[in-house]
Amino acid sequence: MPPNVRVAVFNISMSDPIPGAILSQLEQPRHERFSKLAAIIQHVAPDVLMLCEFDHPGEGGDDGALERFCQQYLAVSQHDQPAVSYPYRYCPPSNTGLAMNNDLDGDGKITLPNDAQGFGEHHGHFSFVILSRFPIADKDIRSWQTLVWKDLPGHQMPEGYYSEGASEELRLSSKNHVVVPVDIEGQAIHLVCCHPTPPVFDGHEKRNARRNHDELVLLRNIIENADYLVDDDGNTGGLLPDSRFVLLGDLNADMADGDGMKKAIRDLLLHPRVHRTVSSGRMTPKSLGGRFLRPWQQRRGRPSEWTHISGLRLDYVLPSANLEVLQSGVFWPDKKDPLRHLITDERGRERPQAGSDHRLVWVDIALK
Template identity: 70%
Template sequence: MFNISMSEPESCAIFHQLMKDENTRFSKLAAIIQQAAPDILMLCEFDHPGEGGDDGALARFCEYYLANSQHGQPPIDYPYRYCPPSNTGLVVEHDLDGDGVVSLPGDAQGFGSHHGQFGFVLLSRYPIDTAGIRSWQQFLWQDMPDNLLPEGYFSPQARQVLRLSSKNHVLVPIRLQGKTLHVIGCHPTPPVFDGEEKRNARRNHDELRMVRGIIDDADWLYDDTGCRGGLKSGSDFVVMGDLNADRVDGDGMKSAISQLLLDSRINRAVASGRKTPKSLGGRFVRPWQTRTGRASEWTHIAGLRLDYVLPSASLNVVGSGVFWPDRKDPLRMLITDERGRERAQAGSDHRLVWVDIAVN
């Protein structure tokens, strides 16, 4: 799982950047992926068409960066790819942000300056069962029982059309050595840029509740084809995404992420025990705010654990980590600029998170 920060306010900008000569930042990001060499990889904040599919950007990144050695790392190939549709930049015909006009990015189903900005994609070295993919892009926020929609903030007309998922919530079956592994992927809105109504914090909370609803096979869920429920009982799954939630620090509401991490169907050791993904390099970050969480578990340069790979309790986890090299590690240059500083512009403000699972 890697929030790769390949997103721009202009539509197709990432595609055009990939069409030019080698991009130093993209090369470093690709080298990090090659070094970790995950079999299944979710990339957050990778711009692609909002209606789904690839405009050529993902194919070019795979062909010209991942499939060619970067900074001495071995090439990697992902023959199976999924680019889901996204709510980001999908304009709503109602004023959502209260500024008196309907415009992007504030009046979209999910914050975005164009349809598909900040979208996520899935890469796999194993076949994706495309016919079995389910998504909850169109599920309305008001249809979640006990939802936290802010009272009096959105107009009655807006409440009737406002979707819960800021990007999408997807369930992607992957055929893995005779078994099926279900990837539950999402990227909830960050719980910031709020007023007193706390609309983003509330939405992040309920987007995380939707993840549990999918795991629960909740009867209140309906997917984009109208089918009820979520994941069938007994299925092996992995929750992946930049969940924009830290159960200790940050501005979000802590209850939903805590309930997810402590859910009995989630591998407890990975979620909150001795096998939580960790790094050596995170301890050198000096966040501008005081943090009380474990620096070894941080996945963001603000000193937060935001990015997760959460296998089901039924899966055998043999290892995990966060790609955040120590100061003496020669790979540290992959996350720093030419002056050795950890800055978002050098690559991404997030770090890659990985979990190894043994499949019999």
């Protein structure tokens, strides 16, 4: 019998403006914040996991940081949680901190992070990684890292904001858009992963909101097998119509609240190829702890569905409609839960410094 598989996403906030800083911090015998983050992963015990904001070399691969986190934290019990092991890992190339050839912000010089293909203080800043208990089909991984923004049909680039040279060069994906096939006892599940730029820190031109919108459009085009698509290896199209997939990412978009352009996330969540019960129905991932959050501004969304401490649903695990879903959840313990301390500081406050400003989201899938 094929196994039930738990798939999760967690913006783990293990990024630092100084290149190599995360690698150095992982050399500490017990880094308290990393220990809490590892304990959360151990408690949920996903079989396949996307970690957002985990620094590694921008050209891809592991500089040792991911290996250390897996071996010295995840493979060792943290806060009385059982150890977990992920023998298969993928660290994709990233556009973050990759310097442009043309001045992007118009100040007459090329400097990071503002003149990078994706916002970052160094190449690989804010990257994402994939961990799996099951083999990753490395040779079949596809990416759209180099797709130029202006080449997206119907793009929302702010007119007249970027120079002609910058417009010819600026890529759409702020990190990368990848399809990662995982072999689960002979059955292929395609992980469709990205981490779009947040739709904030904008001027009147709304460049980041527009880019977030279009990064989500690219995600949708990949699952639609759009004709115009050409991946980084020159292969055309996206996923085949009968493919089974899971969309994963901190998408930095909420259908009800926040600063983003709502159409793209709405079109994605309500897409006929996406499992509607999980995306917007009775099985949306939920928590008990979100209801205790008091966001700084009024929200319309359901607190049980929030995944970020600003009171937003930003993090998604979206199985395809042709997969059977068993259950789902958000790791956000309520005030009576003995694991509450994993998301709070020493004074019991939910602060980013205690672990992450995001919560881990998981979905259980039954493979027939």
